[in-house]
Amino acid sequence: MSTQQDIYASGSESRPPMLNKENYVPWSSRLLRYTKSRPNRKLIHNSILNGSYVRRMIPEPGDANREVIITETFHLQTDDELSEKELKQIEPDDQAIQTILLGLPEDIYAAVDSCEIAQKIWLRVQQMMKGSDIGIQEKKAKLFNEWESKIISNRIKESLNALISLNQSTFVPGRRISNNILLTQELMHNYHLDRGSARCAFKVDIQKAYDTVD
DSSP states (O other): OOHHHHHHHHOOSSSOOOOOTTOHHHHHHHHHHHHTTSTTHHHHHHHHHHOOOOOOEEEEEOOTTSSSOOOEEEEEOOGGGOOHHHHHHHHHHHHHHHHHHHTSOHHHHHHHTTOOSHHHHHHHHHHHHTTTHHHHHHHHHHHHHHHIIIIIHHHHHTTHHHHSOTTOOTTSTTOOTTHHHHHHHHHHHTTTSOOSSOOOOOOOOOOOTTSOOO
């Protein structure tokens, strides 16, 4: 990817990042960060992740002239019936839709353009990209784990004799951590002898971090 394409994919202060089939995970993160830089940022962010404002059903009186009187019916709340507060919630919903659509390539845009709710567009794009970028990320992680377990392990194996002390009891086949007690007692018993290289001894008392819930 060229530098110009990198800039295009990462977005800017005036434009959301552009999605492609290899960058869904970073794209989704960047787009949500982009929404936080916009006016109504909290409402836009909430609209994408949790859904748009749901219009209320408004009751209306029944027709008293009918033979069978229906006391009450309902209709979906119209624009004229929206309060000022409700209008302020609906405006960010439209902004959320536009934010996502501006970051989509033409083929994906065409597939989700009929959706009228930002959250549905967001989830639809996620479903469409599942198995592309997400699959690539999983393959990279698996490849790295195999490389780490085989190549690095084999290289470290050649140096283990230089890394492991003859006196240590952990990470040595056939030895246990409890052997540390016996080893320490034996070392301290002969510590006063004036032979060998210069040395010192100190005691460290380490308490487990999660011994209690206090």
